[in-house]
Amino acid sequence: xxxxxxxxxxxxxxxxxxxxxxxxxxxxxxxxxxxxxxxxxxxxxxxxxxxxxxxxxxxxxxxxxxxxxxxxxxxxxxxxxxxxxxxxxxxxxxxxxxxxxxxxxxxxxxxxxxxxxxxxxxxxxxxxxxxxxxxxxxxxxxxxxxxxxxxxxxxxxxxxxxxxxxxxxxxxxxxxxxx
Amino acid sequence: xxxxxxxxxxxxxxxxxxxxxxxxxxxxxxxxxxxxxxxxxxxxxxxxxxxxxxxxxxxxxxxxxxxxxxxxxxxxxxxxxxxxxxxxxxxxxxxxxxxx
Numbered sequence: 248x249x250x251x252x253x254x255x256x257x258x259x260x261x262x263x264x265x266x267x268x269x270x271x272x273x274x275x276x277x278x279x280x281x282x283x284x285x286x287x288x289x290x291x292x293x294x295x296x297x298x299x300x301x302x303x304x305x306x307x308x309x310x311x312x313x314x315x316x317x318x319x320x321x322x323x324x325x326x327x328x329x330x331x332x333x334x335x336x337x338x339x340x341x342x343x344x345x346x347x348x349x350x351x352x353x354x355x356x357x358x359x360x361x362x363x364x365x366x367x368x369x370x371x372x373x374x375x376x377x378x379x380x381x382x383x384x385x386x387x388x389x390x391x392x393x394x395x396x397x398x399x400x401x402x403x404x405x406x407x408x409x410x411x412x413x414x415x416x417x418x419x420x421x422x423x424x425x426x
Numbered sequence: 427x428x429x430x431x432x433x434x435x436x437x438x439x440x441x442x443x444x445x446x447x448x449x450x451x452x453x454x455x456x457x458x459x460x461x462x463x464x465x466x467x468x469x470x471x472x473x474x475x476x477x478x479x480x481x482x483x484x485x486x487x488x489x490x491x492x493x494x495x496x497x498x499x500x501x502x503x504x505x506x507x508x509x510x511x512x513x514x515x516x517x518x519x520x521x522x523x524x525x526x
Contacts, residue, residue, distance in 0.1 A: 250427065250428060251428055254428055254432060258432075258436045261436065261440060262436070262439050262440065262443070265439075265440050265443045265444070265463055266443055268443075268447070268456075268459060268460070268463065269443055269444075269446060269447035269450070269451065269456070269460060269463075274453055274455050274456055277455075277456050277459055278459065281459045281462065281463070284440075284463065284466070285462075285466065288440075288466050288469070288470060291433075291436070291470055291473075292469075292470075292473055295427070295433075295473050295474060295476075295477045296477060297473045297476070297477070297485050297488075299485070300469075300473060300485055300488055300489065300492075303489065303492060304492070307492055307496060308462075308492065308495070311496065312462070312495065312496055312499045315499055315500065315503055316455065316458070316459065316499070316503065319455060319503045319506060319507060320455055322507060322510075323455070323506065323507070323510045323516050334450050334451060334452060337449050337450055338450065340449055341445070341446045341449040341450050344445055344446070344449060345442045345445065345446055348438065348441065348442050348445065349438070349442065352434070352435075352438050356431075377480065378480065381482070381485075384482045385482050385485055385486065385489075388482050388483060388486055389486050389489070392483070393483075393486050396490060400490055400493045400494075403493070403494070403497055404493060404496065404497055406497075407496070407497030407498075407500045407501050408500065410500075410501045410504065411500040411501050411503070411504035412504070413504075414501065414504030414505050414507065414508045415503075415504040415507045415508060417511075
């Protein structure tokens with residue numbers, strides 16, 4: 248009972264703020280609603296008993312990535328952009344793509360022969376009291392089975408960091424250097 | 427745990443909203459935000475299946491996706507700043523330098 252109340256609360260917040268993220272004209276408003284959507288997703292993670300991901304989502308997404316977004320919105324000149332039309336004329340393309348995605352899921356339910364809400368024909372969930380402590384288990388798997396991907400991810404982050412610095416750096420042209 | 431398809435429908439809804447945002451918005455910063463929404467939808471599915479099977483490998487994948495999202499946001503926003511410095515715009519249909 249509590250599970251479903253929490254799920255519908257967080258899911259409602261997530262979907263509503265995702266819609267607002269996409270439809271607001273002002274990019275700062277979009278960023279704020281995206282923060283709400285990400286926090287609601289963190290709540291879903293907690294409801295799924297993924298405590299470590301809950302913390303990582305809040306610290307990394309909301310605390311790190313979103314601050315970066317807001318900084319960039321402040322850096323680029325927004326007063327001009329808000330007054331222009333914010334939507335490209337591609338409503339029909341978007342509608343077709345959305346319908347195609349929804350039709351795929353509908354096909355999945357049709358072929359499994361179950362109504363939505365009855366669950367898919369896969370095995371049932373593990374009981375909550377059988378789950379080991381989440382962070383401990385995650386650390387064990389991450390540093391034993393997935394050590395190489397972990398190292399590759401760290402190299403990727405290093406490359407991204409250098410790339411971002413090089414991209415955002417002011418170019419000094421040779422003609423500027425000569426005078 | 428609720429039946430798994432609740433989570434799948436939530437992931438589907440967020441994914442579709444993100445795709446619609448990528449297609450319809452002109453502001454590149456909002457397009458990047460929609461991509462973050464898409465990545466989040468995938469994360470919800472991974473964590474839901476990880477809970478279903480009692481296997482934390484799905485959460486490890488979600489962690490890698492979050493790391494990817496951080497890298498993508500950093501590089502993407504760097505590109506936006508570099509482009510804004512050259513062309514004074516953040517609207518994607520004015521980004522036509524490669525168009526013949």
